[in-house]
Amino acid sequence: MKITENTEKWRKVSYKSVKIHDPFWSNYRSMVRDEVIPYQWEAINDRVEGASPSHALQNYRIAAGEAEGAFYGYIFQDSDVTKWLEAVAYSLHADPNAELEKLADETIDLLGKAQQPDGYLNTYFTIQKQDQRWTNERDNHETYCAGHLIEAAVAYFETTGKRRLLDIACKLADHIDSVFGEEQGKLRGYPGHQEIELALMKLYSATGQERYLKLCQFFIDERGQEPHYFKLEAEKRAEKRGRESLLREGYYSLYKNNYEYNQAHLPVREQLVATGHAVRAVYMYTAMADLAGATNDTALLESCKRLWENVTQKQMYLTGGIGSNHDGEAFSFDYDLPSDTAYTETCASIGLIFWAQSMLHLEPDSKYADVIERALYNGTISGMGLDGKSFFYVNPLEVWPAACKRPDKRHVKPSRQKWFGCACCPPNLARLIASLGSYIYSQNEHTVYVHQYIGSETTLKVAGQNVSLSQQANFPWEETVDINVTPEREEAFTIAVRIPDWCDDAAIKVNGQAIAPDSLQFHKGYAAITRIWHTGDQIALKFPMAIKRLYAHPEVRANAGKVALQRGPVVYCLEEADNGAALSHISLPEQARLAAHFKPDLLGGIVVIEGQALRSELSDSSPRLYESRKRSEQSFTFRAIPYYAWANRGEGEMAVWVRES
Template sequence: MSQSVATHEVRKNQIQDPFWSEYIRLVREVMVPYQWEALNDRIPGAEPSHAIHNFKIAAGLEQGEFYGMVFQDSDVAKWLEAAAYLIEEKRDPVLEKVVDGVIDIIVKAQREDGYLNTYFTLKEPGREWSNLAECHELYCAGHMIEAGTAYYKATGKRKLLDAVSRFADYIDTVFGQEPGKLKGYDGHQEIELALVKLYHATGNEKYLNLSRYFLDQRGEKPHYFEQEWEKRGRGLHFPQLSMVHDHQYSQSHLPVREQGKAEGHAVRLVYMCTAMADIAAETGDAGMLAACCELWDNIVNKRMYITGGIGSMEQGESFTADYDLPGDLAYAETCASVGLIFFAKRMLRLHQDSKYADVMERALYNTVISGMSLDGTKFFYVNPLEVYPEVLGKNKNYNHVKAERQGWFSCACCPPNVSRLLASLGQYVYTVQDASIYVQLYIGGQMEAVINGASVRIEQQSLYISEGKSRFIITPEQTSEFTLALRLPEWCDQAEVTVDGGNKTYFAGDKNGYIELTREWKPGEEVEISFSMPVQIMKSHPQVRQTFSKVALQRGPFVYCMEQVDNGKGLYQLQLPRKTEFMISEQMGSPGGVKVIRAIGQRMKPTEEWADELYRSDSLWSMEPAELKFIPYFTWANRGIGEMTVWIQEATDE
């Protein structure tokens, strides 16, 4: 096996940040308890889950029938994973007791051979592994494995880790190239990245090899999903979707090393890419790495929204074509941006290039936290960039779009996905490689790592989102030489850096986008960095027809939007002049010092009242001054239902 990438894990990173600490508090005090109530069907008016009840029935503790989606188990697993990260960050005996109780139920529901899935145990016993294309067995297994590894790392308790290891051992007896084994793979990728985590937790290389098998098998001919479809009598679980015959949907149209365009279901694609990057890092697989780079470039440069959302079509929750990025029809599933962040983190392990952290930041500060309300109790599954409420519920093309967040979903993958990402956010702030500590995200807190065999502690005090500043206090256990590499964000053209009270130095970053400070660091030395933070007028590629001649505003990591509550109805009538001055101010209720932007624009209005005619040849338009207000995109839909748009027409008159 080839040499793996020499990266080192950050021992600990505890977040204390003016912006993100509130989100961590929401996850701990609101979201995880709320989602626990939802999983137990105790949220009035919300979609029932039945997920915990399914496990209790499978464990023989209660009577009843399976209820919910075929992947209902994964909601419990993701909740467990989020809880594990919270416990790792701060031990919580009450939460830990609840988690231990859930694990006891899960272990009772596990078969003696290691199999664990309440849908097939309760609803279709004897039909296990007969519909990999549609029925998410390996997907649910992967999420439970991630929960088991996270809880073991947080507490040292092995009960769930041992259970998922038995499950993985059983899966290894079912799948493979050996005679008598199934030559299949999962319809919804997830098991692959989870098996790499299980390998890290146990050191058992069998799990790494099984992950690689599932990736290698994908796209082989004859097509496995069609073979199993014929074998089971051509039955379908989701007849409205073409999971069996649309091979692009599940990225099984080609072997993974031959895939260069982001096709099919967006979440599946980025979960697969995450595992591919893991395998490339662990094994030095050059073909896997090349495919990761090509897929990354296609996603980010041709198929990603300015908010970091991916997946532009509701049908199949899928990518469509290069530069097809409609704002009003956008799907941009919250889970897909979470998966994009997973992919970005793995690419940073392979290449210390700030472009990966830039995308990670874009998706995190915009689409991911747009997926939850400011109070943490309501959620978006879909994240459009333009909303016109009058057509919602009337035009079926917009059936997936909501003008307000929901309490829960029948397909409730997004809320626990947001919870587990935010609960583990400390894992994304730094990357340690060789004798370098890379700052990927400017989020305040304390981290510990080992460099050259010695412990280093860094405290980051961040005013990043409000003032574009961060301060670092570096404390190695003894004077030692290493590099502190500070990412220069893509939205910033210059930064001022002061090292230990010396003169300010101005940087534009190196070729990989970092400001590298290499020196012998003494305990208690400080680094201060201040980023230029202008309002940027953003334009899209000329081939994005939906935003041609339009602009969007960005300041720091935030993309901005306009809402009806601030700007009146008819947002499509507003224009932003090419030369305008922006006024930055705070707004009551905005978290962490986030700013709003004001500007003087104009509104197109007819010069005379229209009667009942739908079309006229003699109407003229006039321009009236209009005060425009832009708010961070992630805060929209917290003040009632109304129009919203990210993109605004650019005025052509000088």
């Protein structure tokens, strides 16, 4: 087996260059187009009966002078609208829709009317707090909302070519650049909720304007420096409004001077472990990786790598969920991964994918693509019901509905909600699924990388010519993937295919001929097939999907003596609908034979895992709470379903980790 180093600079492949025709993901993308985007439009217009009110669009109408009233909602309510716009942008590329585009254009015009002459755009402050602009960056989410607007603007410009939203975003970014910086008269501050940093890198890429890169660099470099900016701005507010007023500020009373919550406790290059609010962290890490690549900042890259190892090896759930602590939606400490109180916000898994993608763009290492796959098939889509109209904010790995009434478990919901007052997750998930084409391929001058096995087509410039790839797959259920290669002319180049971390015995054929592992070059989890390619060549991949028993690190005390099941990229769970109540009484014998079966009529068509398990005796005439005898056990046939599909058949118990006997 040959191990090679690949030092060529490589390029992202835009969602615009990829057409998806995948049995699994096409269904989700159609659902985003037909159900999620229209449903979320109704939600942000307050037209979903029984759902938490949003008022997000009405806030813009008031700020634009088209309506009267007070601001309603969270201080970051604006971002619900711009994330909807971003999802629309990606959807319009895959499925042009004149009516939807007109609706988006009208919304963009509304944003333009709400923008202030100096470029400022935030409805909360425009409507009721004009004198408090940029006075509390720790808590007020002004740059966070700006970041989501910028991301939407770049996506809409890339898809439609229309500059209206991009011009609004540039004007806003220029205003922010005039407020923050090292120059005299500017604020030496940085965001309390990171988001604008990664957005500025996208804006820099779209416009080529270096001031956006430099502003991102300023925010990253300034973070965690002494004296702490959040403390300085708090003292300014105290001078202006009085100490008692300051103490009533929500975040001040909750977190006080706990700078770890915002990842501002140390300069970013000195941070060794992930801490604080999980979404803020991974959004910042994404920007750090993008910035490191753009500026060749090796110290920043090394920090990203250290943090990556800490998150994925010590603080990540089996499902790709992160942020175990409900207090602050945060990382807690290494190996603290409880199942029943897990917070694991949907947005956090999505942010983890963003970060993994940025790391993957710096170096082709399958450990990043493996995490993208894990989060895609488990920790993200679990946040949305199979109807596209119900959502989880929190994604636990164990649920006992009766216990959700406890104060320490009230964040855990046994069924998905129609909408949220804090509705960051549903539109975030919509934009991820709609932009899925961005995560499948990448390339450099002589190599194409296949990162995700999703049925799709793309045409790339490789070795000085156009090369078309067509991928046929039925992941995550079937083991085989076929890739048809069509170059313009016969030419030598490389196609590097990822060997998933869950696969022990991959097989590769080219035109029906098996490729011996010793004849392949392997680089960080990718098998590189280098040859002279001809029209009609086909790569056939087989990734055996054995049912795997997985065990947690011994320090993960919540999972001691327990086992979890995974087949291919999919993590499984037991649900009350299949196995009855009291899942905690079930144990899986170590030697039990397990079998996988495809059930086309169950939960949209899934592969289930079945086998013999043991259940402790539940019925007993004895009224005693404790006794000396061990209860008898009976054998029964259990069923496990994909974790992402739980809670689609009514309220009930669920467990990913099961006792092993």
